[in-house]
Amino acid sequence: MQNHAYRSRQLGLPLATVFAAILVAVGALIGASGAANAQQTTASSDRIWQDLKGDVFGDRAILVDSGVVRIEAPKRAQDAAIVPVDIYIDPAKAPAGIKSVTLIIDVNPAPVAATFEIGKDAGVTHLSTRVRVDDYSYLRAIAETQGGELHMAQTFVKASGGCSAPALKNQDEAMATMGQMKLRQFPPQETMTKAQELQLMIRHPNNSGLQRNPLTQYFIPAHFVQKLSISQADRLILSMEGGISISEDPNFRFDFTAHGTGQIQVEAIDTDGKVFRNQWPLEATGL
Numbered sequence: 001m002q003n004h005a006y007r008s009r010q011l012g013l014p015l016a017t018v019f020a021a022i023l024v025a026v027g028a029l030i031g032a033s034g035a036a037n038a039q040q041t042t043a044s045s046d047r048i049w050q051d052l053k054g055d056v057f058g059d060r061a062i063l064v065d066s067g068v069v070r071i072e073a074p075k076r077a078q079d080a081a082i083v084p085v086d087i088y089i090d091p092a093k094a095p096a097g098i099k100s101v102t103l104i105i106d107v108n109p110a111p112v113a114a115t116f117e118i119g120k121d122a123g124v125t126h127l128s129t130r131v132r133v134d135d136y137s138y139l140r141a142i143a144e145t146q147g148g149e150l151h152m153a154q155t156f157v158k159a160s161g162g163c164s165a166p167a168l169k170n171q172d173e174a175m176a177t178m179g180q181m182k183l184r185q186f187p188p189q190e191t192m193t194k195a196q197e198l199q200l201m202i203r204h205p206n207n208s209g210l211q212r213n214p215l216t217q218y219f220i221p222a223h224f225v226q227k228l229s230i231s232q233a234d235r236l237i238l239s240m241e242g243g244i245s246i247s248e249d250p251n252f253r254f255d256f257t258a259h260g261t262g263q264i265q266v267e268a269i270d271t272d273g274k275v276f277r278n279q280w281p282l283e284a285t286g287l
Helices: 002-010 015-036 042-057 171-177
Strands: 062-064 069-072 083-089 098-105 112-118 126-131 137-145 150-157 181-186 196-202 225-232 235-242 251-256 264-270 275-280
Touching (some): 042 098, 069 137, 098 126, 196 225, 225 251
Parallel strands (some): 062 150
Antiparallel strands (some): 098 137, 126 251, 181 196, 196 251, 225 235, 225 264
16 A cells, blocks of 8 residues: 555655545555554564655665754654654755755655755755654654765654544634644844744644544545745745645744845645745844
8 A cells, every 4th residue: 555655656646646545545444453453663663664665765775874864753752643853954964955855654654744845055954843643653854965865864753543633623613724824933043054943834634534523423535735835035945745644733843044035935735726825024033
């Protein structure tokens, strides 16, 4: 099932189509398996990774723990549906820059949680978000340099049931506020980089397709933010192609190097084709 998803991804099929196929199969299995499944271990998670990495990256070499990228998450999650994850990039160890970072959760029904493209000269060295984790699993960050090298860091998280956990909001409330955005801006730290931080919050149910309606017990169709672009004056800072593993009400915090005083522009597109846009002036404290 996982291999089929990744081959479809390589062939260029829309992510929504790929996820729909996965979720139909997974939904059929849930009743038969459920809580009877044993929790994964570091060894079983790693076996899953060995099976799927070729479908994501082909036969390309992946350097492990080289220091280019680092990933942090709680060893045991308090809430499997909202697991905080931080990804750090060391620019000194990737002087040519990082092109993209792929976040993978081995045991999730759709293991590729998101792929983040980093804008040229954007200066992103830290990115955090929140994810669903379906079972004990390695979380992996694979960074691709501008030269095409792949570097991986990993951390093991103990969490269960995140992909099928009930939504925090009822569906009516979620739909009424869907697409609303808030941007927090943090002034540069007193460092040599003078990097500024932004935190983007988007109201969206980000339904995984594995959650049930509490009244009907039918599965709620998958509906999530699939594409996201964050720019300053049309200059890309960060973009994302995401899936069902990003938590409800997506939240992204990252640092970047501001270029001039241009506005921060955001565009998000979900799997229903709805487009949400907003923009904000760059605060004076961030200049």
